[in-house]
Amino acid sequence: MMAGAMMIHGIQPGPRVISSNPELFWGVIVSMWVGNLMLVILNLPLIGIWVKLLTVPYRVLYPAILLFCCIGIYSVNNNIFDIWLTAILGFSGYLFVKLECEPAPLILGFVLGPMMEENLRRGMLISRGDPSIFFTRPLSLAFLLMAFAMLVVIAVPAIHRKREEAFHEEGEEG
Amino acid sequence: MREGRMELLSNLALGFQTAISPQNLLYCFLGTLIGTVIGVLPGIGPVQTIAILLPTTFALPPVSALIMLAGIYYGAQYGGSTTSILVNVPGEASSVVTCLDGYQMALQGRAGAALTVSALGSFVAGCFATLLIVLLAIPLSELAFKFGPAEYFSLMVFGLIGSIVFASGSPMKAIGMIVLGLLFGVVGTDITSGTQRFSLGIPELADGIGFVPLAMGLFGISQIINSLEQKEKREILKTKIFGFWLKKKDLKGLLQQWLAELSPDHCWDFYQVEAVSCLHLSPICWKRRFPTTPKALGKGISVVLHPQSQQTTRGRKPHLSPCSPWVYQPMSSWP
Numbered sequence: 342m343m344a345g346a347m348m349i350h351g352i353q354p355g356p357r358v359i360s361s362n363p364e365l366f367w368g369v370i371v372s373m374w375v376g377n378l379m380l381v382i383l384n385l386p387l388i389g390i391w392v393k394l395l396t397v398p399y400r401v402l403y404p405a406i407l408l409f410c411c412i413g414i415y416s417v418n419n420n421i422f423d424i425w426l427t428a429i430l431g432f433s434g435y436l437f438v439k440l441e442c443e444p445a446p447l448i449l450g451f452v453l454g455p456m457m458e459e460n461l462r463r464g465m466l467i468s469r470g471d472p473s474i475f476f477t478r479p480l481s482l483a484f485l486l487m488a489f490a491m492l493v494v495i496a497v498p499a500i501h502r503k504r505e506e507a508f509h510e511e512g513e514e515g
Numbered sequence: 516m517r518e519g520r521m522e523l524l525s526n527l528a529l530g531f532q533t534a535i536s537p538q539n540l541l542y543c544f545l546g547t548l549i550g551t552v553i554g555v556l557p558g559i560g561p562v563q564t565i566a567i568l569l570p571t572t573f574a575l576p577p578v579s580a581l582i583m584l585a586g587i588y589y590g591a592q593y594g595g596s597t598t599s600i601l602v603n604v605p606g607e608a609s610s611v612v613t614c615l616d617g618y619q620m621a622l623q624g625r626a627g628a629a630l631t632v633s634a635l636g637s638f639v640a641g642c643f644a645t646l647l648i649v650l651l652a653i654p655l656s657e658l659a660f661k662f663g664p665a666e667y668f669s670l671m672v673f674g675l676i677g678s679i680v681f682a683s684g685s686p687m688k689a690i691g692m693i694v695l696g697l698l699f700g701v702v703g704t705d706i707t708s709g710t711q712r713f714s715l716g717i718p719e720l721a722d723g724i725g726f727v728p729l730a731m732g733l734f735g736i737s738q739i740i741n742s743l744e745q746k747e748k749r750e751i752l753k754t755k756i757f758g759f760w761l762k763k764k765d766l767k768g769l770l771q772q773w774l775a776e777l778s779p780d781h782c783w784d785f786y787q788v789e790a791v792s793c794l795h796l797s798p799i800c801w802k803r804r805f806p807t808t809p810k811a812l813g814k815g816i817s818v819v820l821h822p823q824s825q826q827t828t829r830g831r832k833p834h835l836s837p838c839s840p841w842v843y844q845p846m847s848s849w850p
Contacts, residue, residue: 365581367533368533368539368578369530369578370530371527371530372543372582372586373589375535375540376543376585376586376589379543379586380589380593383544383547391551391555391594394552394555399743402556403739403742406553406556406735409567410567410735410736413567413569413570413727413731414570414728417725418725420719422717422719423719423725423727423728424728426719426725426732427727427728427731427736428732430728430732430736431731431735431736431737431740432736432737432740433732433733433737434732434733434734434736434737434738435737435741437733438737441684441685441688442689442691442692443688443692444692444734444737445562446675446678446679446689446693446696447692447695447699447733448729449674449675449678450692450693450694450695450696450697450700451696451697451699451700451724451726452696453675453700454699455700455701455723456667456671457667457672457675458700458701460664460665460667460671461668462706462707463664464663464665464668467664467665474665475665475669478666480661481665481666481668481669482669483669484669484670485669485672485673487673488672488673488676491673491676491679492676492679495679495680495686
């Protein structure tokens with residue numbers, strides 16, 4: 342989410358942020374301390390207000406939020422189409438919730454996808470169309486290997502669980 | 516080594532300069548405030564809050580915008596824990612466990628103390644997390660100079676696969692969602708050739724799908740639709756909230772808990788538990804395995820703190836894995 346927000350503000354997310362925008366990186370880090378401190382100081386006396394807020398019925402609350410969302414989206418590009426798009430995506434998002442699919446990976450794919458494409462093409466241009474560039478450069482190879490290792494880590498518990506489930510079912514029958 | 520330390524200090528000084536400027540302080544304040552207001556609403560978590568409030572930060576310079584967004588994020592987390600303590604409805608997925616203990620404490624008339632603990636836990640864990648980032652940042656930034664296109668590509672592959680690990684639920688579904696996201700990202704004009712891809716002849720899609728509509732739709736709007744389904748049933752504690760100050764006994768327990776967390780023993784266990792992906796509830800598992808720890812689950816302060824601190828360090832949803840039967844039960848009995 343933060344990566345996407347950074348892109349909107351014209352900063353390419355990635356390890357280079359630290360050196361190219363030092364005041365941004367360190368500023369945000371320090372502001373986390375400041376902000377957390379503010380939370381503690383600010384919120385303890387204000388809890389009463391939050392509790393009041395909870396008594397506002399949903400039928401008032403949610404339309405207000407929706408209206409606020411629409412204004413926000415419209416103001417980004419002054420474009421009605423974006424509101425339609427949001428509505429459509431909202432319903433598909435609801436569908437995803439029902440299907441128990443998490444939207445977070447989707448967002449990440451959406452943010453990283455175009456950057457990935459660009460770098461893939463650039464890398465292939467540099468190597469004149471030879472894909473081995475991704476495996477011969479040590480850092481690149483290391484990342485790919487780590488990615489592979491992670492895939493294995495994901496796969497192993499899943500298989501394990503399947504086996505355990507089968508085991509359990511057998512046990513119940515017996 | 517000494518040089519590195521000096522660099523760290525000067526960097527932090529730069530950070531303080533940026534963060535303490537009146538403008539940024541104001542945005543940080545606004546962020547935490549608005550974040551809490553939205554986060555208090557049941558069903559709307561930090562991510563949703565950011566999605567909803569994303570456009571409000573548009574007019575700001577990037578630094579202030581990110582500071583405000585960060586503020587919104589932990590404001591929303593804190594708001595979520597307030598809801599779960601007082602109403603016993605988790606404001607968001609990661610405060611499920613806060614509900615278990617926090618509400619119990621509130622019933623015992625100690626809502627104030629529970630709220631204080633959750634705020635303190637959030638604070639301490641937040642500080643700890645930022646410290647970790649700071650320590651990692653400098654070696655990372657040195658590495659960045661060695662990055663070419665090939666490295667970036669591989670790093671992103673790594674990142675995408677990593678997101679499968681962080682997604683709760685079935686890995687297959689997460690992979691499907693990633694592919695769908697990549698497809699959404701393809702929509703628009705090809706960078707080099709200028710060809711239209713998947714824009715369906717709609718001129719507005721020529722620039723691709725915007726991040727704001729996508730984020731707000733998928734996280735914000737869908738969550739609101741989902742909340743409409745649930746019955747409006749909120750029993751707010753009528754008792755007056757008082758006694759924010761912790762008792763001496765509680766403080767002692769807290770310190771013990773924190774120290775225990777820092778011990779290598781726990782770190783190792785944490786790592787192991789992480790490997791079987793029940794990260795969020797690991798302290799509970801831990802307590803089960805080491806029952807000598809003097810804590811009364813379901814009544815005490817410890818668990819309010821725990822998920823809270825983990826929430827901030829990890830910033831992610833809990834994995835409701837089979838090793839946490841405690842969570843399964845209350846989950847099914849939610850309204």
